[in-house]
Amino acid sequence: MNIEQLYSTYLQNPSIQTDTRKLKAGDLFFALKGGNFNGNEFAAKALELGASFAVVDEEKYFTQPDKMMLVNDALEALQQLALHHRKQLGIPFIAITGTNGKTTTKELINAALSSNYKTYATVGNLNNHIGVPLTILSIREDVELAVIEMGANHQREIEAYCKIALPTHGIITNIGKAHLEGFGGEEGVKKAKGELYDYLRANNGTVFVCNEYGYLMEMSQGIPHIVTYGQENADYTGKPVADKAFLEVEVTGDSKVGLIQTQLVGAYNFPNVMAAVTVASYFKVPAQKIAPAIAAYVPSNNRSQVIRQESNTIIMDAYNANPSSMKAALDNFAGLQAPKKVLLLGAMMELGEDSIKEHQALADALQRTHWDAVVLVGGDFQKVTHPYIFLPDALEAKKWLEQQQFKNTYILVKGSRSTGMERVISQ
Numbered sequence: 157m158n159i160e161q162l163y164s165t166y167l168q169n170p171s172i173q174t175d176t177r178k179l180k181a182g183d184l185f186f187a188l189k190g191g192n193f194n195g196n197e198f199a200a201k202a203l204e205l206g207a208s209f210a211v212v213d214e215e216k217y218f219t220q221p222d223k224m225m226l227v228n229d230a231l232e233a234l235q236q237l238a239l240h241h242r243k244q245l246g247i248p249f250i251a252i253t254g255t256n257g258k259t260t261t262k263e264l265i266n267a268a269l270s271s272n273y274k275t276y277a278t279v280g281n282l283n284n285h286i287g288v289p290l291t292i293l294s295i296r297e298d299v300e301l302a303v304i305e306m307g308a309n310h311q312r313e314i315e316a317y318c319k320i321a322l323p324t325h326g327i328i329t330n331i332g333k334a335h336l337e338g339f340g341g342e343e344g345v346k347k348a349k350g351e352l353y354d355y356l357r358a359n360n361g362t363v364f365v366c367n368e369y370g371y372l373m374e375m376s377q378g379i380p381h382i383v384t385y386g387q388e389n390a391d392y393t394g395k396p397v398a399d400k401a402f403l404e405v406e407v408t409g410d411s412k413v414g415l416i417q418t419q420l421v422g423a424y425n426f427p428n429v430m431a432a433v434t435v436a437s438y439f440k441v442p443a444q445k446i447a448p449a450i451a452a453y454v455p456s457n458n459r460s461q462v463i464r465q466e467s468n469t470i471i472m473d474a475y476n477a478n479p480s481s482m483k484a485a486l487d488n489f490a491g492l493q494a495p496k497k498v499l500l501l502g503a504m505m506e507l508g509e510d511s512i513k514e515h516q517a518l519a520d521a522l523q524r525t526h527w528d529a530v531v532l533v534g535g536d537f538q539k540v541t542h543p544y545i546f547l548p549d550a551l552e553a554k555k556w557l558e559q560q561q562f563k564n565t566y567i568l569v570k571g572s573r574s575t576g577m578e579r580v581i582s583q
């Protein structure tokens with residue numbers, strides 16, 4: 157592959173598309189292979205639809221040499237192009253990984269930084285082997301700071317993304333129990349997420365570390381520049397203000413940021429907010445701009461959204477679930493002042509051989525708190541013992557909820573993506 161030639165094609169039309177269903181005229185099309193389709197089969201169609209150029213990796217589809225490039229592997233070509241582009245951008249790249257809160261932290265950091273700089277941040281959850289290069293290739297030359305989310309479900313994935321994004325700064329939000337199947341247990345998660353620290357340690361990087369997580373303090377040892385945040389004894393400190401439905405954070409210490417009234421539920425969002433305060437302060441965003449920028453962020457896509465339905469309040473947390481985020485959500489919900497509390501919990505996926513044990517542990521933990529009703533939905537909840545209602549799927553849970561006619565009730569809805577728990581309140 158001639159990377160210079162590919163890069164010059166990209167610079168003429170710096171808009172990448174991998175999907176003919178979303179193609180716009182002028183896009184540079186990469187033919188990827190997936191579980192359902194071979195992208196090569198769509199390359200000619202892409203040109204017909206107005207793509208400026210197509211990168212294919214099967215000779216049989218290399219039908220228009222003037223408008224196509226044949227490479228060994230189109231995904232690898234996309235990643236190499238992203239690396240080449242990254243090398244032209246002499247700006248800080250802040251990489252974010254961790255078990256929970258990556259997207260929220262990324263959005264909060266981007267909100268705070270963009271109040272003062274031209275930034276580019278990962279769109280939505282485009283955080284994998286395709287999403288990371290696409291993100292990098294969306295960064296234009298006038299951008300001053302980039303915020304890149306990196307997701308993973310197996311070892312050496314973050315290492316590979318670092319070799320494409322070349323981050324200068326990084327955050328691991330936390331380490332918990334998720335995707336245990338692919339990581340090979342919780343120690344495996346630590347090792348895999350730690351690949352970001354390994355890269356920054358070897359490349360004179362800077363990390364932002366929540367000092368309340370001893371394991372992160374330990375893992376980050378030896379990294380040349382460590383900036384800490386937390387409730388006390390950190391470079392940047394703050395405190396969650398209690399007894400409020402939405403999280404408020406009082407930024408303390410010498411900072412002039414002051415009180416941040418967020419639109420986020422859950423004390424578990426405190427470190428996410430502090431990460432944004434820290435990164436923005438570190439990059440010298442004026443203190444008076446930080447609180448309003450963070451306060452304006454409203455979570456979307458069922459990421460702990462608060463929905464009022466008549467006299468009921470629903471915390472819709474159905475974007476994802478794992479043992480760590482379930483615990484955080486339940487601890488928070490248990491602490492809320494509410495006349496009546498109901499739980500609708502979908503099963504947790506990708507836990508491998510720990511799955512039944514983790515579902516049982518959750519069912520046991522639930523019994524230590526009084527709830528007005530609990531419904532467990534689908535998956536391995538079927539295989540554990542508990543005194544609660546079990547329903548096979550979200551649509552059955554929806555019917556159940558409609559029959560109850562709850563009033564003045566707080567309802568927490570959470571579950572793994574594939575359980576689609578948001579359907580319990582769909583029209």
Ligand SMILES: CC(=O)N[C@H]1[C@@H](OP(=O)(O)OP(=O)(O)OC[C@H]2O[C@@H](n3ccc(=O)[nH]c3=O)[C@H](O)[C@@H]2O)O[C@H](CO)[C@@H](O)[C@@H]1O[C@H](C)C(=O)N[C@@H](C)C(=O)N[C@H](CCC(=O)N[C@@H](CCC[C@@H](N)C(=O)O)C(=O)O)C(=O)O
Nearest residue numbers: 174175176188190191192193195281282283284287307308
């Ligand atoms: C390969 C691809 O991009 N697929 C997208 C495609 O899927 P579809 O099922 O339609 O087809 P194929 O995958 O078989 O397609 C092969 C190619 O053919 C193209 N094509 C197909 C039909 C057609 O008419 N024209 C075509 O051109 C097609 O576009 C392919 O290029 O469409 C789906 C619907 O839009 C997409 O969802 C699918 O995207 C895949 C899932 C993808 O990986 N997209 C990335 C850009 C991305 O970042 N997606 C994120 C999700 C990231 C994620 O899950 N992160 C995990 C952690 C990371 C785990 C990592 N190891 C991993 O396995 O991904 C996390 O926990 O956060 C997102 O979409 O939000």
Ligand SMILES: Nc1ncnc2c1ncn2[C@@H]1O[C@H](COP(=O)(O)OP(=O)(O)OP(=O)(O)O)[C@@H](O)[C@H]1O
Nearest residue numbers: 255256257258259260281424459460473476481484
């Ligand atoms: N710091 C945190 N600790 C525990 N749970 C959290 C934290 N932040 C967010 N969550 C939970 O995770 C859900 C999804 O948040 P977010 O999308 O930010 O996480 P993510 O790490 O990007 O997830 P994914 O890996 O699935 O993309 C939230 O709705 C909330 O339930």
Ligand SMILES: C[C@@H](N)C(=O)N[C@H](C)C(=O)O
Nearest residue numbers: 476477505506572573574
């Ligand atoms: C949504 C996806 N990124 C994820 O977190 N998957 C877990 C297993 C889930 O579905 O909750």
